[in-house]
Structures are given as structure tokens and as C-alpha cells.
Amino acid sequence: MVCAAARLRATILPMSKSTIDTTLPAHEVIAAPVHDGTSADFSRGMKLGMPIFLGYLPVGTAFGILANQYGFSLLAALVCSGTALAGAGQFIALATLAAGGNAVTALIACAVVNLRYVLFSATLSPYVSSIRLGPLSWIAYTLTDESFAINTADMRSGKCSARSMAGVGLIAYIGWLLGTALGWMFGTWIGDPTRFGIDFAMAAMFSALFVALAENTKQVLCGILAGTLVCGLWFASRAGVAIDQNWFIIIASLAAATIALFIFKDDASAPVTSAQDAEIVLTEEEDRG
Amino acid sequence: MDNTLSSTLIWMVIIGMGLTNFAFRFTPLAILSRMDMPEPIMRWLSFIPISVMGALFAKTILLPSLEYVGEVPLFANPGIWGGIGAMIMFRLTKSFMISSVFGVVVYVLLRFMLGM
Numbered sequence: 161m162v163c164a165a166a167r168l169r170a171t172i173l174p175m176s177k178s179t180i181d182t183t184l185p186a187h188e189v190i191a192a193p194v195h196d197g198t199s200a201d202f203s204r205g206m207k208l209g210m211p212i213f214l215g216y217l218p219v220g221t222a223f224g225i226l227a228n229q230y231g232f233s234l235l236a237a238l239v240c241s242g243t244a245l246a247g248a249g250q251f252i253a254l255a256t257l258a259a260g261g262n263a264v265t266a267l268i269a270c271a272v273v274n275l276r277y278v279l280f281s282a283t284l285s286p287y288v289s290s291i292r293l294g295p296l297s298w299i300a301y302t303l304t305d306e307s308f309a310i311n312t313a314d315m316r317s318g319k320c321s322a323r324s325m326a327g328v329g330l331i332a333y334i335g336w337l338l339g340t341a342l343g344w345m346f347g348t349w350i351g352d353p354t355r356f357g358i359d360f361a362m363a364a365m366f367s368a369l370f371v372a373l374a375e376n377t378k379q380v381l382c383g384i385l386a387g388t389l390v391c392g393l394w395f396a397s398r399a400g401v402a403i404d405q406n407w408f409i410i411i412a413s414l415a416a417a418t419i420a421l422f423i424f425k426d427d428a429s430a431p432v433t434s435a436q437d438a439e440i441v442l443t444e445e446e447d448r449g
Numbered sequence: 450m451d452n453t454l455s456s457t458l459i460w461m462v463i464i465g466m467g468l469t470n471f472a473f474r475f476t477p478l479a480i481l482s483r484m485d486m487p488e489p490i491m492r493w494l495s496f497i498p499i500s501v502m503g504a505l506f507a508k509t510i511l512l513p514s515l516e517y518v519g520e521v522p523l524f525a526n527p528g529i530w531g532g533i534g535a536m537i538m539f540r541l542t543k544s545f546m547i548s549s550v551f552g553v554v555v556y557v558l559l560r561f562m563l564g565m
Contacts, residue, residue, distance in 0.1 A: 211549035231453030236463060243467030253462055257454050263461040270466050276501075277473040283497040285481035293479060300475035305505060310545065312498040357557045360531055363509035364552025367532040368539035370502045382496045383503030390507035394515060405508075412504040417496035421489070 193290040197321025205327020208314060212306040212328070213335035215361035218353040219247055220339020225347030226254055227340070234344050241340040245304060245333065248406065249273045273406040279413065280308040287315060291322045302329025305409075306362065313372040378424040386416035506532065525563065531556030 220241060227237035244250050249270040256266040280303055288296055299322070307328050314320040314328075342350075353359075374380045389412035397403045403411070486494075510532040517526070535552030542548060 208545065211545045214546075214549060214553075230459075231456070232459055233456070236456070236459050240459075240463045240466070243463065244470050246466070246470055249466065249470070253466055257458065257462065263458055263465065266462050267465040267469065270462075271469050271473075274470055274473055277470065278477055279497065280501070281474050281477035282481055283494045285478050286486060286491060286494065287482075288478060289482045291482075296478060296482070297475055300478045301471060303474040303478075305501070309498070309502060309505070313545075357527075357560050358553055360528070360553050360556040361549045363506075363528065364531055364535035364556070365545055365549040366502060366505045366509055367535040367552060368545050368548035370499070370506050371536045371539045372545075373499045373502055379496070379499045383499040383506075386500035386503035387507035387511065390504045391511055391515065394512050405512075408508055409501065409504045412507075413497060413500040416500040416503065417493055420496040420500070421493045 194287050194315065194325070195290070195321050196295075197323035199323065201319070201321045201323040202327040204319070205324035205329075206331045207327075208310055208324065209307065209328035209331035211361060211365045212304075212310065212332040215306065215359060215365060216247075216332055216335035217339040217342075218359045219362070220336045221343035221347070221350070222339075222352050222354050222359070223247075223250055223254075224340040224343020224345075225352055226251070226343075228344045228347055230254060230258055232344070234341070237340050237344045238337060241336055242333075244270075245302065245336060246270070246274050246277075247304070247336075252406065272404070276305075276410045276413075277303055279410060280305075284308065284311065287320075288322070295322050295326060299325045299329060302326075302333055304332060306365065307332050309366065309369045313369050316372070316375065378420065382416050382420035382424075385419060386412045389415055527556045527559035527563065530559055 223241060224237055227240065232240065240250060244253075252273050253266045253270040256269045261269070281300060284299075284303070288299065291299070307325075310328050311320060311325050314324065370383060374383060390408045393403055393408050393411060394405075397405065510528045514526045514528055531552040534555040535548040538548035538551040539545070
């Protein structure tokens with residue numbers, strides 16, 4: 161007995177030796193692991209990640225300036241950015257220390273903000289089963305809001321590969337480190353570049369990514385629900401409920417995805433990846449049982 | 450006021466932060482990717498990217514606007530227009546780069562024009 165709900169089905173147009181069985185349940189097609197890719201995929205990933213570079217440069221600069229003010233050596237600022245690679249987390253840790261907190265409270269504050277990486281990492285995991293632990297650790301190392309967003313959107317194109325993800329990670333990493341260095345060295349001259357609003361690049365990129373990921377009504381509604389929850393949490397915290405802003409993303413995403421899971425029974429609209437050079441065409445199809 | 454922190458404290462935090470972040474990012478990716486996850490979990494995970502994007506959109510674009518509710522009308526908000534501009538541009542070009550830059554240009558120009 162098949163319900164009459166619209167079902168998203170992946171139709172694979174074989175271009176090479178690719179043979180993904182279209183009779184598999186949709187989610188199994190969808191969880192097809194990404195392939196290793198070629199060196200061309202690596203540069204493609206670097207290009208794909210350019211907006212992240214643009215966004216990280218000014219925010220990294222802002223971090224470099226602050227780090228300098230708080231007595232970080234250039235080396236310490238670079239190692240901090242290069243190992244944590246955590247925008248908000250780094251600022252929070254710095255702010256906690258500046259407010260007189262000790263190392264433990266700073267680390268807890270940072271961990272709370274970065275807990276969302278666990279969720280991102282779990283979400284990406286079904287797609288990376290064929291990637292060796294070496295490259296996988298670089299992909300994990302450079303996993304941020306922005307690289308997660310770009311890579312999950314890219315998986316829909318079927319072109320995403322281990323190397324393209326590594327390229328996205330590298331360009332983001334360079335932007336963050338370069339920004340940190342520039343801010344530390346020239347902060348007193350250039351001032352905080354975010355005051356011009358160029359850090360809006362991240363917000364603009366999230367807007368574009370929302371459109372990229374919004375491929376059917378269920379997904380759109382789920383995304384709008386998550387956004388509404390964030391606004392609701394904001395009003396709640398304004399009204400005196402003790403929820404820190406840093407929890408908003410993870411609470412709203414978990415809640416929206418859970419609600420969507422129970423409301424939308426037959427969904428299969430995760431990022432699509434193909435193991436080989438298959439061109440994947442998504443067709444919305446009415447399942448008449 | 451002297452903001453300078455001790456170098457020991459700084460390095461302790463740097464090392465701790467690096468380790469926790471890598472553990473957060475690597476552990477699920479390494480362990481879960483080697484396991485078969487049950488179908489409901491997969492379906493649940495399929496909703497995470499769009500949820501995260503909706504939440505990030507709200508946090509980076511809507512919340513800063515909500516701060517000004519009552520002072521500045523919503524339609525005069527540079528962030529909202531920058532976001533809409535980026536969305537339209539992405540529909541037209543399918544390029545994250547072009548749409549991000551366009552969004553920034555709209556945002557910066559509007560902010561300048563509104564004297565914010």
C-alpha cells in the first residue's frame with residue numbers, strides 16, 4: 161500500500177558506467193556516497209568556496225584586531241584561528257576571557273556555541289562513507305556553517321566530491337587565517353572592516369543557499385519553520401526566558417527537522433550525490449500506488 | 450584599562466578549543482559514516498541542511514532587523530533587501546559568488562543611503 165503523496169524520485173541518466181539502481185528506496189539513492197574526485201574538482205571546490213573567503217576575510221580581520229588587543233602574539237592568533245576555525249566560538253572565548261573568566265569557562269562557552277558542528281558532521285556522514293580517514297579529517301577540520309552549507313547544496317548537483325569539499329575547506333581556511341593575520345598586523349590602521357558591512361557576505365550567502373536547498377515544498381516549509389523558531393526564541397529571550405542566542409541555531413534546526421519528520425511522511429529530498437559521473441535529474445512525480 | 454591576558458591562559462584556551470572543535474567535527478563524520486543508519490534517521494537528517502539554512506538566515510538577517518522594530522520600518526531594512534537581492538540573483542545566475550557580492554553591494558549601498 162503506497163500512499164498517494166507526491167514523492168521525489170531520482171532519475172539517473174547514465175552517462176558512463178554508472179549504475180545506480182533507481183528501484184532502491186529513495187533515501188538509499190540519496191545517500192550515495194560522494195566520490196573522490198579529480199584535481200579539477202579540487203579547484204572547482206576552491207571556486208565554489210570563494211564567497212566564504214570573501215566573508216571570512218573581514219570577520220577574520222575583526223578577530224585579529226581583538227586578539228591583538230587582548231595580548232595574543234601573532235603566532236597565538238594564527239594558531240587559534242588555524243586550529244579552532246570557529247568564528248563565533250573564538251569571539252565568545254575571547255569575550256569570556258576578557259570578562260575575567262578562566263580557561264574552563266571560556267572553553268565551555270566556546271563548546272556550547274560549537275555544538276552545532278556535531279549536528280553538521282552527523283548530517284554529512286552518510287555521504288562520506290567511501291572517503292579515507294586522512295582526507296576525511298581535513299573535511300572535518302574545515303567544517304563550518306559556511307562549508308557545510310556550500311557542500312550540502314553542492315551535493316544536489318551530483319558533482320560534489322571529496323576533493324571539491326577539500327577545496328571549499330582550503331579556500332575558507334585561507335580566508336580566515338589571512339583575515340586574522342591582516343587584522344593583527346594592520347588593525348590599528350585599517351580599523352574594523354566589518355563596520356562597512358562587508359561581513360554581510362555571509363548573510364547574503366546563506367540567503368542564496370536557502371534558495372539552492374529549497375527544492376520542494378516540504379523542504380521550504382521546514383526551513384521557514386526553523387527561521388520562525390529562531391525569531392520565536394529571540395522574542396522569548398527578550399521576554400526574559402534564559403536562552404542564550406548561541407543556542408538558537410541548534411535548537412531551531414533540531415526542532416524543525418523533528419517536526420518535519422513527523423509531518424511529512426514520505427520525504428526523500430536530501431542532497432543527492434552520485435557515486436560516478438551520473439547526471440541526476442530530479443523529477444517530482446505523483447505516486448498513484 | 451589593560452585588557453592583556455596572560456600567555457599561559459591564552460595557550461591553554463587555544464589548545465582546548467582546537468581539540469574540542471576537532472572532536473566535535475570529526476567524531477560523528479568518522480564513526481557514523483562507517484555505519485548504516487536506519488531510514489527514519491536518514492529522513493530526519495535530510496531536513497537538517499534546510500533547517501540550518503532557515504535558522505542562519507533568520508539569525509543573520511531577521512534578528513538584526515527585529516532589533517529595530519518600531520524605529521525603522523521593516524521594508525527600509527538594508528539586511529532584508531540584501532538578502533532578497535542575493536536570493537533573486539541566485540535564481541538568475543546559480544552562482545553563490547555573484548549572489549553574495551550582489552547582496553553585499555545592495556546592503557552596503559542601502560546602509561549608506563539611509564545613513565546607518
